[in-house]
Amino acid sequence: MRPGPIDVEPLPKAPPEELRRAQEQRLMAAWETPKGLRYWSAVNNTQVGLWYSGLAFLFLLFGGVLALVMRVQLAVPGNDLLTAQQYNQFFTMHGTVMMFLFAVPIFEAFSILILPQLLGARDLPFPRLSAYGFWSFAIGGVFVCGSLFFGAAPAGGWFMYPPLTTAFQKGVGADIWLLGLSFIEVASIAAAVELIVGVLKTRPPGMRVNLIPLYAWYVLVVAVMILFAFPPLIAGDLLFELERTLHWPFFDAARGGDPLLWQHLFWIFGHPEVYIIFLPSIALMAMIVPTFAQRPLVGYGWIILSAVGTGFLSFGLWVHHMYATGLPGVSLGLFSAATEAVALPTGVQIFCFLATMLAGRVVRSVPLLFAFAGLFTFVIGGFTGVMVGLVPFDVQAHDTYFVVGHLHYVLIGGALFPVVAGLYYYWPIVRGRKLSDRLGRVAFWLMIVGFQVTFLPMHLTGLLGMPRRVFTYLPGLGFDRLNFVSSIGAFVLAAGIAVVVFDVVRPKRGEARCARNPWNAGTLEWLAEMPPDKPWGVRSIPEIDSRYPLWHQPNFLRDVDEGRFYLPDAEEGKRETLITTPVDARPVQCLRVPGNTFVAFWAAVFTGGVFIFATFHWWVATLASGVLAFVTILAWLWTGTAVVPEKPEKDVGLGLTLPLYQSGPRSVGWWALFITMIGDMTAFFSLVFGYFFYWTVHEEFPPKSATGPGVFWPALALALLAAAWLLTQLARGFNRRDRYVEYYGALVAGAVLAASGGAALVAAPLRTGLDPTAHVYPAIVWVLVVWTVAHVALGLVMQLYCAARRLAGRVSAVHDIDVANTALYWHFLAITFVTTIAVVAGFPLLA
Amino acid sequence: MARRAGPPHMRPMAGKLEGSCRGAQLLAALPLASGCGGAQSALAPAGPAAERIAGLFWASAAFFGLVWLAVVALALYAAHRRGTPLSGRNAHRLIVLAGAVFPTVVITGYLAYGLSLIPPLVAQAPEGSLRVLVAGERWWWRVRYLPPDGPGVDLANEIRLPVGEPVEFLLESPNVIHSFWIPSLGGKVDMIPGRVNRLTLVANRTGVFRGACAEYCGASHALMNFSVVVEERAAFDRWLASQASPAREPAGPQAARGREVFLANGCGACHAVRGTAADGTVGPDLTHVGGRRGIGADVLPNDPASLVRWIERTPAVKPEVHMPAYAMLPRADLEALAAYLGGLE
């Protein structure tokens, strides 16, 4: 079916008053926000985004209080407010909470809240996925923070270097860090899926790629970064937890392991992570500056350069956190080169903002004030970053307060200030009123002065010799006064934040509601009506002709409000939005998105249970939770995905009819799986990297004494699994041709072959006597095998699911999303098992 | 004698500030810093590597400070100006010149300079240089001098170096990751289990400096430091020879009593005092502990009262350390121990 047309005119006349009212009633019925306890079953981006943002800000405050206590401890030398052990938990939790529970989630939260509005869409493409992400974040975050109140918090620093954290910290803290965070990382992958599909497939018709709002460009880049950055950490977490729980020696030098592998995996995540935090915040500035310069942004193409360029280059920096580890100078030089290179795209966008202001007529406002605060502060952090990017300078500054200064300048300047700017800017969309100008200005001055007083001296403190992560220091070394000044500044900064909090929570009942589009902005999110009590998002989905439709398209507000564009109605009472092509946004499908449900909540609870019970080694509870999670997710998929619609297509308005069901690469579900599997592959290849890393650091790898895994069992596994893959691909064809006997046969045979292939693969290390606790070689072979077999098991479940779906009439020759997705999954699985077998069986033959 | 005055940070700062401290004079005008800092400062360099880096810091800070001021000025101007807005073409030119061309030129030069400093940083020390093996323990420094001619000399928690000669440190750790850092002389290198890393340093002036552990290594990471004394070659040779010799005999009845207490209470199971029966290697070598500037890896000064406090209340002074507290010993015994250990110069 060919995509629909773009550059279509809206209806020439408004529909009659009665029809419009009926349409609004039907839209309201379909999109209504539930009340009472059922409120928490909402999956609409407005509710989920609100909860996500609120919770992330609460974690910011929690992390901030930890910092204040730390600064009191460090205000004078030899202080005893906190013991060493308490302080070590505090600094670990401060970093962990700020990075994992505030900085990344706030970007996910804001995006969930405003991206659909920015794109004129009714909701994100996978609302329950966002809800699942939120609940996972909530459960994991509370769990990790709660540990502090039991004195059981992690105490290894936010990057938890082994062997300190694997072999010398026997308490449960490190496990809480690992497991509590692992499934927050899963929430981030879910966000990545939403945002990529959202930006590429749910744009309003006619919003060609050169008209996309810049915020969307930035979050698209960030979402792709997440797919490549978070999985290495997930892989590292797996190795880490296996070492702590089962004593597999990945980081234990005595048994062939190497602590440096953790550092590599962590920083391959950790460096892009800070850009994952920074880019969406700067994206807010790209929306705020044009509004207050009252003109379109200058340098749209340069912003794309900045976003995409920073996104790529940020993956080449990670070893700059490891300059002091004794790696060869040539390696350090390569990373220094990339570190300096990334300064270029980072700086360009700042000049785009300045150029826009110079080419416009600036209107001053609180959001712009905070944007300026961000700019001034971030630029300093950028310069100190260029300095520590040089190896000779870094070897002095590394692990000192200089770096603490630098990182706070880039994170608070590049993330927190813009987020506060975004809070003041977007508050009207959430609440229908503006926050206070006066309080905003007070907060601005307190925060910017407090921040500089706290963190500027730290650059000197560090070079005067104060290392990081010290619970106290001795007097007379030259940093007494500097520390005291930093501590005073911290309270001033905290006062500023308190003013913002007060501004948000104070009752505003008596105040006037603001006008629609109070800032006179040009982009689609400002279609929001005041008060923002319409749960359906946009009244009708517009055709776009400009980057700033509210400024440049005549009668735009009227046309949207009167339903003169697409989907002005919800005739079947369903929640609907449009799917469009990635390049020119031609409409291709009317997507039905789910309404209120608790299934995402329960799935998060049970998945969370798996991680939480595993932390305490309560294996029965872990298993029970796992089974419940599995059942819940299956139920979610069975009842709520790939739903066969009551009719093949519907009229979406303006004379256009679109299908309600798309299959294969046209289906958003296929995209979601593809994107998720990219992340999965990245984690897998991180484990493969581990294998080859050990090869580089050992004289002989595999070691001479290795007894396996041999060639026979892996080769057998390869044959069986390849056959299973083939049958799965054939099954798709059989289904399309309605050859249901062959279809069921192929799937069942495929499942049997998958099971035996998995068993053969396990037999390889098992039957050759590879003991994963003895040396890192057997351990890494076992990890690759276990990873592969777990994925084969999932592939097997999918095969049986496809058979069951057809039996139940939910899959047919035409409606075959499940089968197409299973076939896609098996492609990725094939890459996995072929690689594993080539590495564990083939490489020893070469080495 | 000088060593009794305590670790360098415990004594008031004396003498003029050295090296490239020009920028610090600006800051010293604000009551923020004590100029370029003390014995643990990278901005009070005592070696060519540290000097280069300190110079790089001041030059970079000045240059980038000016660029930042220019950006801030431009931003404030943009926010406040009235009158005709800049044309689209000129705005675009600003982005190209100020946002792309200028930074590229600066960063290219900066990177080239930084890369040129890598080979000397990682180069091996010349043949025949003094080598010192340092292992990071929790939370002290196990030191073994490896002179090119002669046997190894074991000590702990203090480093002495001959001025003007390159010294190669071999750095390892049998437990967790630590980092060996003498800011006055140069950058740090991590001590990673399973690896032997190396660091070559040269001091070009005599003096007393301080080193620190710069990688979080557990509860008492903040209390893992060491003194660094740079002296003339002749003085250094004398010191090394005396470190190699067995322990001095106790100098009086109290010290003699101290040695009895030491041997009777199992101290020798962990600590070595060469020339006596004490030969443990779990804890620091105490053969010449009396001559060190600080005790407990520079957590306390080396004086009798501190020694008593250390032995009597070890975990209170330094959390989670492996040495148990000897609070059960009578006061007289503790003081005798202090006298004995203080006499082991």
Added chain:
Amino acid sequence: MRAELHEKNERLWVIAVSPAIWATHFVVSYATAAIWCAKVAGRDGSLSGARWAIFAYSVAALAAIALVGWNGWRAHGYRGGRIPHDADTPEDRHRLLGAATALLSGLSAIAVVYAASVIAFVRSCA
């Protein structure tokens, strides 16, 4: 509308090709240097072979980036278009993607040169 500008023939991911070339160059150079130093030359050994390899990778990468960038530059100037490319037409969409491709190619080229320059300064595996 000209067929060549139809969205079927436009590839959004083209803008990422030059950065991907940079990334490949970076990873391969790092792997070459690391494996050379770990397995061939040893600590303090000479980087000789690895330096030649990295030089070759750099030449290849820059050539490929130049090609992609040149195509982008031509697309950017397609039929005399001027910035900003914000018209709602396939021509402007084509021009914007070309401009982004050209800019990203320029950046990627600089980053490849930066990485390659390491071999001018560092000659041993120390």
